[in-house]
Amino acid sequence: MSEVRIKEVRAYTVRGGGADYHDQGEGHWIDGQISTPMSKYPEYRMNRSSFGLNVLGTLVVEVEASDGNVGFAVTTAGEIGAFIVEKHLARFIEGRKVTEIEKIWDQMFNATLFYGRKGVVINTLSGVDLALWDLLGKVRGEPVHELLGGAVRDELQFYATGARPDLAKDMGFIGGKMPLVHGPAEGDEGLARNLAQLADMRTKVGEDFWLMYDCWMSLDVNYATRLAQGAQEFGLKWIEEALPPDDYWGYAELKRNVPKGMLVNTGEHEATRWGFRLLMEMDCCDVIQPDVGWCGGVTELIKISALADAHNKLVVPHGSSVYSYHFVITRHNSPFAEFLMMAPKADEVVPMFNPLLLDEPIPEQGRMKVSALDRPGFGVRLNPECALHRPYIH
Ligand SMILES: C[C@H](O)[C@H](O)CC(=O)C(=O)O
Numbered sequence: 001m002s003e004v005r006i007k008e009v010r011a012y013t014v015r016g017g018g019a020d021y022h023d024q025g026e027g028h029w030i031d032g033q034i035s036t037p038m039s040k041y042p043e044y045r046m047n048r049s050s051f052g053l054n055v056l057g058t059l060v061v062e063v064e065a066s067d068g069n070v071g072f073a074v075t076t077a078g079e080i081g082a083f084i085v086e087k088h089l090a091r092f093i094e095g096r097k098v099t100e101i102e103k104i105w106d107q108m109f110n111a112t113l114f115y116g117r118k119g120v121v122i123n124t125l126s127g128v129d130l131a132l133w134d135l136l137g138k139v140r141g142e143p144v145h146e147l148l149g150g151a152v153r154d155e156l157q158f159y160a161t162g163a164r165p166d167l168a169k170d171m172g173f174i175g176g177k178m179p180l181v182h183g184p185a186e187g188d189e190g191l192a193r194n195l196a197q198l199a200d201m202r203t204k205v206g207e208d209f210w211l212m213y214d215c216w217m218s219l220d221v222n223y224a225t226r227l228a229q230g231a232q233e234f235g236l237k238w239i240e241e242a243l244p245p246d247d248y249w250g251y252a253e254l255k256r257n258v259p260k261g262m263l264v265n266t267g268e269h270e271a272t273r274w275g276f277r278l279l280m281e282m283d284c285c286d287v288i289q290p291d292v293g294w295c296g297g298v299t300e301l302i303k304i305s306a307l308a309d310a311h312n313k314l315v316v317p318h319g320s321s322v323y324s325y326h327f328v329i330t331r332h333n334s335p336f337a338e339f340l341m342m343a344p345k346a347d348e349v350v351p352m353f354n355p356l357l358l359d360e361p362i363p364e365q366g367r368m369k370v371s372a373l374d375r376p377g378f379g380v381r382l383n384p385e386c387a388l389h390r391p392y393i394h
């Protein structure tokens with residue numbers, strides 16, 4: 001097994017859903033009015049595709065081994081990511097043993113430091129890392145969660161992100177996270193509307209169901225504090241990504257300001273152990289939400305999670321479908337997982353990376369048995385009906 005080597009790495013792009021789950025058609029809830037850092041410009045307020053949220057598209061990384069196994073993974077990085085993989089990272093991957101994941105990660109990260117560190121470069125690196133874990137699992141005939149030390153519980157439990165927590169409740173989820181609609185530029189009237197929407201949802205779901213607000217980096221400390229204080233009456237469980245990711249100082253202040261018992265969550269757009277170290281050392285939040293396809297892959301998430309454990313922080317990864325499920329099931333400090341409702345009206349459970357993957361498991365009654373993850377690697381296949389494009393060949 002140790003002699004199995006990586007023969008070739010290939011990078012493709014694909015449009016329409018998949019890992020770039022914001023790349024959806026018209027009328028999808030995820031492209032409705034949602035508060036963003038661009039909402040202060042009225043012309044970019046009504047949907048997020050107007051300012052280019054779906055501009056990247058999905059990157060598919062394939063790694064082929066000398067024994068014929070092919071590992072793959074998907075993330076958000078599109079053509080830029082394909083360029084980086086083919087023209088830069090391939091040299092650190094091809095010819096290496098399939099077990100050399102840590103060394104490959106270190107070389108990819110250090111070799112891209114002069115233009116990387118965060119953002120699309122780390123998304124790309126994450127995609128390669130996940131493909132390597134998929135390949136190792138396939139070569140060994142084991143699911144990734146076994147490679148990570150094995151499941152610590154029999155099943156995953158999910159909350160749902162989407163426009164309809166009331167429907168998510170009926171579908172068996174433990175909670176519903178709504179996108180915040182109005183941002184600070186819409187003033188007190190917008191704030192009142194945000195609170196009215198929460199109040200209305202609380203009436204619909206009853207007392208015990210978790211309700212959360214995802215603010216997608218769009219607020220300032222003052223607004224976020226007022227939102228949190230107003231939302232306490234309606235039992236808001238957490239306020240998520242209230243501030244821009246670089247405002248560590250603001251997060252620390254917000255965490256001190258929110259009502260006792262309300263959680264401050266963030267980290268979806270943070271990357272690497274160094275970024276998360278800042279969040280933890282500055283006591284910015286209660287729960288970190290790394291996206292395994294954006295934070296540095298599984299190799300980095302292992303380190304981030306250990307750091308979080310030592311700081312008594314929970315790790316509830318953002319989205320990322322099977323790549324998150326295989327990790328969450330192996331960690332004591334990840335007690336539940338996120339499920340993004342990708343049906344356009346958030347009224348049914350469809351696979352999160354729909355339509356790109358085949359065999360992508362979905363929760364049933366808000367839960368997923370570990371047996372749903374018991375296939376080699378991450379246990380998914382690329383859907384041959386999704387047209388892949390290879391823009392660069394090294
Ligand atoms: C709904 C949010 O605005 C975003 O699209 C997804 C997200 O931040 C999350 O799932 O968390």
Ligand SMILES: [Mg+2]
Nearest residue numbers: 214240241268
């Ligand atoms: Mg979020």
